[in-house]
Amino acid sequence: MRSLVLAAVALPLLSACASTGGVSSYQKDLDRLEASCKAREGILTPTGMQTGHPETEYACTIVGGATRISRN
Incomplete structure (x- = not known):
């Protein structure tokens, strides 16, 4: 029961950390590469x-x- 409560508290905290990091350098490079392509x-x-x-x-x-x- 205790581990279930800890998981319920930890999951929203972990997802909040993951979503506040902004755009990664990998994603920026991928976006630039896609635009060029x-x-x-x-x-x-x-x-x-x-x-x-x-x-x-x-x-x-x-x-x-x-x-x-040739497409004349």
Whole structure:
């Protein structure tokens, strides 16, 4: 019973700490990388790597724009 009460008190405190930290540097880097990719008409796709650096965890896949086919 006592551990249930402690959990009920601790969970809201832990979630409050997690939500007041602001935007992490990882998220800022990811946002910058996504904006750059979108500007080139691409989308970010996961590489499968987990390094803690968005530049190595995501690749920009170009989905529009460039083509070798002439559309006259």
